[in-house]
Amino acid sequence: MELKKFWKGTACLMMAAALGLSxxxxxxxxxxxxxxxxxxxxxxxxxxxxxxxxxxVVPTYRGMADATMELYEKCLxxxxxxxxxxxRAMVQEACxxxxxARRYWELSEAWLYGPAADYNIDPHIDTWPLxxxxxxxxxxxxxxxxxxxxxxxxxxxxGESLLGFHAVxxxxxxxxxxxxxxxxxxxxxxYTKQELIYLTAVAADLRNQCIRLxxxxxxxxxxxxxxxxxxxAELELEPTRKYGYEMINSGxxxxxxxxxxxxxxELLVGAQDIADEVGGLKIGNPTGHGEEDDPDYIESPYSLNxxxxxxxxxxxxxxxxxxxxxxxxxxVTDGYIQPVDHSLSAYVATISPEADxxxxxxxxxxxxxxxxxxxxxxxxARDPQxxxxxxAAIAACNEVSDALSAVMNAVAQN
Numbered sequence: 001m002e003l004k005k006f007w008k009g010t011a012c013l014m015m016a017a018a019l020g021l022s023x024x025x026x027x028x029x030x031x032x033x034x035x036x037x038x039x040x041x042x043x044x045x046x047x048x049x050x051x052x053x054x055x056x057v058v059p060t061y062r063g064m065a066d067a068t069m070e071l072y073e074k075c076l077x078x079x080x081x082x083x084x085x086x087x088r089a090m091v092q093e094a095c096x097x098x099x100x101a102r103r104y105w106e107l108s109e110a111w112l113y114g115p116a117a118d119y120n121i122d123p124h125i126d127t128w129p130l131x132x133x134x135x136x137x138x139x140x141x142x143x144x145x146x147x148x149x150x151x152x153x154x155x156x157x158x159g160e161s162l163l164g165f166h167a168v169x170x171x172x173x174x175x176x177x178x179x180x181x182x183x184x185x186x187x188x189x190x191y192t193k194q195e196l197i198y199l200t201a202v203a204a205d206l207r208n209q210c211i212r213l214x215x216x217x218x219x220x221x222x223x224x225x226x227x228x229x230x231x232x233a234e235l236e237l238e239p240t241r242k243y244g245y246e247m248i249n250s251g252x253x254x255x256x257x258x259x260x261x262x263x264x265x266e267l268l269v270g271a272q273d274i275a276d277e278v279g280g281l282k283i284g285n286p287t288g289h290g291e292e293d294d295p296d297y298i299e300s301p302y303s304l305n306x307x308x309x310x311x312x313x314x315x316x317x318x319x320x321x322x323x324x325x326x327x328x329x330x331x332v333t334d335g336y337i338q339p340v341d342h343s344l345s346a347y348v349a350t351i352s353p354e355a356d357x358x359x360x361x362x363x364x365x366x367x368x369x370x371x372x373x374x375x376x377x378x379x380x381a382r383d384p385q386x387x388x389x390x391x392a393a394i395a396a397c398n399e400v401s402d403a404l405s406a407v408m409n410a411v412a413q414n
Contacts, residue, residue, distance in 0.1 A: 038260075041261060044342075045260035045261060045263070045264050047341075048344050049250060050248050051343070052320065052344070054221060055323065055338040055340045057108075058218045060107055060336065060337055061213045061217055062336055063104045063334060064108065064210050064213070065211045065213070067210075070097045070100075070101075071097035072200070072207045075094055075200045075203040079150070082196070083192055083196060086188040088188055090188075091185040095303070098165070098168055098169060098172055101165075102169075106309045106313050106316065108316060109312075109316050110271045110273075110274050111316075111320060112274070113269070113270050115212065115213055119216075119239075121209050123160050124156075125164035126164055127166070128166045128301075129296050129298070131162060135170075138162065139194045139198060144158075151201075151208075152203075152206075156205045156208070163205060163206075168206060169305075171186070171202075174186045174302075181303060181378070182302075182304070183302075183304030208231065208232070211231060215229065215239055216241065216242075217244040220242040220244065222244075241256075243256075250263040264411055265411065267344065268408050269408075271404055272401050272404040275404060276401050278310050279396075279401070282297075283310060286298050286377065286382070287390045287394070288382070289390070289391055295381065295382060298381070306375065310370045314363060314397070317400065317404075318364075320344070322343050322344075323343040324337045324338060324339050348410055352407070352410035355403070355410045358406060359404060359407050362403040363403075365396050366397050366399070369393040373390060374386060374389075
């Protein structure tokens with residue numbers, strides 16, 4: 001996770017420079033002189049921010065929160081059935097719920113600022129590689145296992161490499177004799193009582209954190225199930241800010257964002273962060289072409305979901321910039337994520353058609369390039385026959401990042 005911080009820190013420096021231009025540009029925009037009246041740019045970006053929050057960010061997190069609630073119930077059913085009484089169908093159902101929740105999370109990674117960063121939720125639920133040695137030690141520690149509650153309270157205090165999506169993934173999916181995931185449900189005969197207790201606790205903690213993300217963005221913007229509010233209150237995880245409300249009301253007293261241009265620049269930096277991470281770290285590190293040469297830096301290795309993760313990360317950029325488009329890229333919606341009426345892409349097209357076209361083309365090219373990669377990534381990452389394909393995917397992600405910089409400049413200068 002330290003590597004993720006490297007990219008985020010770099011992007012934040014870029015944002016600071018861009019915001020300086022943005023604030024200067026806004027002062028010279030077509031303002032009528034009335035201090036309380038929005039400039040033409042601010043009026044347009046106000047609509048973009050509202051749609052972005054209400055139709056993209058909040059619905060994506062709501063889909064994830066609901067999916068993790070479902071995942072928790074499936075894991076609890078495994079625990080209640082007990083080792084020796086499980087069926088493959090039961091584990092398969094839990095795997096299906098994991099994959100649904102996982103996809104929503106990957107589709108949200110273009111906006112890991114706000115509560116995901118402020119409450120440290122991103123590393124809490126998505127650190128890899130999993131520390132399997134520490135896990136085995138924990139499972140054999142009678143005192144720790146005795147404290148392992150099914151609400152996820154005790155487990156949340158342990159190390160990040162024992163938590164989150166990848167801990168649940170490891171418990172649900174099989175691992176071959178070569179140590180590589182099979183992508184299939186784990187053999188039910190292998191489960192122990194301690195593992196089922198741990199699985200349920202981790203799933204509960206994952207659920208809690210995902211609900212916190214939803215409520216943090218949705219409060220003041222959309223209806224929130226009382227069950228979710230009550231759970232956060234009981235666990236003392238209630239958000240301290242209303243992030244979505246603040247962005248929709250950028251420039252108002254109490255908002256983190258001093259203007260809509262400021263908010264949109266953060267949207268773009270969030271998108272650039274994940275483009276850099278996918279190319280430079282998620283694909284780059286395992287292949288030896290990234291920030292570090294690390295063959296073990298494989299995301300979602302047990303479910304064989306790595307390439308799906310990478311693809312959905314780029315689609316999260318697409319959703320943030322263009323808005324979800326039915327039928328275009330096969331994103332999940334389940335009635336959650338909605339098309340927008342006012343996309344950032346549409347606005348950028350009015351001020352720099354070249355930058356808009358470049359970014360849209362780059363996003364689609366990255367999706368296509370990643371789609372040519374092959375699972376299991378733990379094997380193909382270092383296989384010479386896939387090296388050109390893997391490097392092409394990295395290059396495509398780099399172009400998305402560069403295209404985002406061009407869009408940032410266009411927004412800052414208008």
